[in-house]
Amino acid sequence: MNDSIRFILNGEDIVLKEADPASTLLDFLRLKRRLTGTKEGCAEGDCGACTVLIGRLANGKLKYETVNACIRFVGSLHGTHVVTVEHLAARDGTLHPVQQAMVDCHGSQCGFCTPGFVMSLYGLWLTDETPSRATIEQALQGNLCRCTGYEPIVKAAEQVSATRPSSLFDPLERERSSIMARLWNLQTSDTLVLSLNERRGIVPATLEAFADLYAEEPTATIVAGATDVGLWVTKQMRELNPVIFINHLTELQGIEIGRDGFTIGAGVSYSQALSALSDEIPALGRLIARIGGQQVRNMGTIGGNIANGSPIGDTPPALIALGATLTLRTAGGRRAMPLQDYFLEYGKQDRQAGEFVESIFVPRPHEDSHFAVYKITKRRDEDISALCAAFHLVLDIDDTVLAIRLAFGGMAGIPKRATATEAALIEKPWTAETIAAARDALDEDFQPLTDWRATAAYRQLTAKNLLTRFLLETTGRPQELRRFALEEA
Ligand SMILES: Cc1cc2nc3c(=O)[nH]c(=O)nc-3n(C[C@H](O)[C@H](O)[C@H](O)COP(=O)(O)OP(=O)(O)OC[C@H]3O[C@@H](n4cnc5c(N)ncnc54)[C@H](O)[C@@H]3O)c2cc1C
Numbered sequence: 388m389n390d391s392i393r394f395i396l397n398g399e400d401i402v403l404k405e406a407d408p409a410s411t412l413l414d415f416l417r418l419k420r421r422l423t424g425t426k427e428g429c430a431e432g433d434c435g436a437c438t439v440l441i442g443r444l445a446n447g448k449l450k451y452e453t454v455n456a457c458i459r460f461v462g463s464l465h466g467t468h469v470v471t472v473e474h475l476a477a478r479d480g481t482l483h484p485v486q487q488a489m490v491d492c493h494g495s496q497c498g499f500c501t502p503g504f505v506m507s508l509y510g511l512w513l514t515d516e517t518p519s520r521a522t523i524e525q526a527l528q529g530n531l532c533r534c535t536g537y538e539p540i541v542k543a544a545e546q547v548s549a550t551r552p553s554s555l556f557d558p559l560e561r562e563r564s565s566i567m568a569r570l571w572n573l574q575t576s577d578t579l580v581l582s583l584n585e586r587r588g589i590v591p592a593t594l595e596a597f598a599d600l601y602a603e604e605p606t607a608t609i610v611a612g613a614t615d616v617g618l619w620v621t622k623q624m625r626e627l628n629p630v631i632f633i634n635h636l637t638e639l640q641g642i643e644i645g646r647d648g649f650t651i652g653a654g655v656s657y658s659q660a661l662s663a664l665s666d667e668i669p670a671l672g673r674l675i676a677r678i679g680g681q682q683v684r685n686m687g688t689i690g691g692n693i694a695n696g697s698p699i700g701d702t703p704p705a706l707i708a709l710g711a712t713l714t715l716r717t718a719g720g721r722r723a724m725p726l727q728d729y730f731l732e733y734g735k736q737d738r739q740a741g742e743f744v745e746s747i748f749v750p751r752p753h754e755d756s757h758f759a760v761y762k763i764t765k766r767r768d769e770d771i772s773a774l775c776a777a778f779h780l781v782l783d784i785d786d787t788v789l790a791i792r793l794a795f796g797g798m799a800g801i802p803k804r805a806t807a808t809e810a811a812l813i814e815k816p817w818t819a820e821t822i823a824a825a826r827d828a829l830d831e832d833f834q835p836l837t838d839w840r841a842t843a844a845y846r847q848l849t850a851k852n853l854l855t856r857f858l859l860e861t862t863g864r865p866q867e868l869r870r871f872a873l874e875e876a
């Protein structure tokens with residue numbers, strides 16, 4: 388065991404010995420280091436004012452990603468390179484091309500959001516030399532501006548990619564090999580413990596060490612991407628002790644693509660899943676692209692989205708509709724179960740003391756099957772679902788329903804299949820008449836709640852309409868789909 392964590396902050400080596408492991412990187416930057424370029428807007432991962440880059444070694448390469456410093460815990464930083472907006476300009480004050488483009492394109496007014504935007508643009512600049520407008524918009528999904536409007540900021544991104552200067556200008560490109568060497572030296576096979584008074588944050592070196600630790604301390608809070616747990620601290624002021632950080636465990640971050648399907652490690656981030664699975668299961672890719680903003684997708688994990696048991700988590704309905712199997716692990720072994728069986732009731736999952744989510748297997752959908760996911764939100768981007776529906780249909784050669792799985796989020800206390808509706812459809816002709824009958828069966832399956840995202844009546848009607856939409860989409864009748872949409876509007 389080692390009682391400190393080490394990382395690089397801009398150019399400086401940081402050793403933390405006594406610190407609250409569940410304090411945020413944002414507080415560390417602003418309060419302890421006086422790096423006040425990183426701003427606090429919402430403290431919940433929504434506004435992007437606190438965006439910084441985190442670099443880490445992965446498969447022998449140094450990879451930087453944007454994250455929200457407001458919900459990233461200091462205890463999770465070992466072996467990383469934290470880059471703040473202060474690191475961008477040259478020593479003589481010359482702005483980085485990304486910053487200069489924001490000036491040239493009038494991308495800033497009050498300026499509060501600007502460092503966050505600059506860091507998101509910089510993250511994009513590092514990874515994509517010729518981003519499309521859609522890619523730029525995606526990179527900025529997690530940044531809010533209340534005065535400038537987004538057009539000048541998007542123009543700044545376009546300008547900087549069009550006039551891209553030599554990478555020698557760029558601090559991270561210049562320093563790349565020395566940072567890699569320094570990060571390499573920080574790699575350790577020791578379990579690390581960061582503590583302050585009685586509070587402990589444990590960073591196991593391996594998956595096996597994590598399994599043993601969790602068996603010994605089953606009441607510890609596992610922290611993966613912290614996009615849920617971060618808010619328990621910043622919004623609910625909960626004190627977590629001890630916490631076990633697992634975001635660095637590469638054994639949990641693999642995606643195996645096989646002939647029969649995909650095995651996704653629990654620690655795979657949304658961004659990783661998006662790039663690996665979009666071509667394989669496009670509807671799943673489109674769904675993941677609408678989860679949070681880029682920073683949240685870089686941090687949040689598929690395992691966390693399942694483990695938290697949320698009734699409105701977006702990936703569970705899609706994975707249930709695809710027939711996914713969950714693998715839970717303990718120090719003593721593993722067990723697998725259909726994902727749908729993991730969710731027992733609101734706030735309760737089939738997980739024993741010391742068990743954690745290790746991976747999920749998603750069978751490859753048959754090329755002739757139809758799979759669609761509908762995320763219904765008030766805003767298109769960066770919004771939690773009022774309801775989410777995922778439908779997976781296999782038709783027989785005579786267009787009767789051979790197999791169907793309908794899974795919903797936001798309609799019950801857990802992500803859940805609509806079994807009565809499925810029964811009303813199976814072996815029936817895939818027609819408007821069959822759907823009309825099946826729409827009524829949805830009343831048997833669900834009695835949703837009214838909350839501030841949607842009323843019960845809205846949820847129920849929308850769920851029924853999504854079934855009709857799925858029929859029209861799968862039977863290739865765009866005109867009828869359009870008429871239906873206008874009638875329902
Ligand atoms: C701004 C913002 C926007 C968001 N938008 C969306 C959205 O559009 N759709 C959506 O579905 N969610 C959204 N979320 C919620 C969040 O991104 C997800 O629930 C996320 O998947 C949680 O994963 P994580 O790795 O961050 O989990 P963490 O916060 O680290 O953990 C969440 C829970 O899971 C447990 N846990 C984590 N990993 C494991 C494991 N391997 N085994 C056992 N337990 C584990 C933790 O102990 C904790 O109880 C959003 C969150 C934020 C902050």
Ligand code: FES
Pocket residue numbers: 426427428429430431432433434435436437438455456457458
């Ligand atoms: S302060 Fe708003 S996302 Fe961090």
Ligand code: FES
Pocket residue numbers: 494495496497498499500501531532533534535
């Ligand atoms: S410039 Fe004021 S919030 Fe963006």
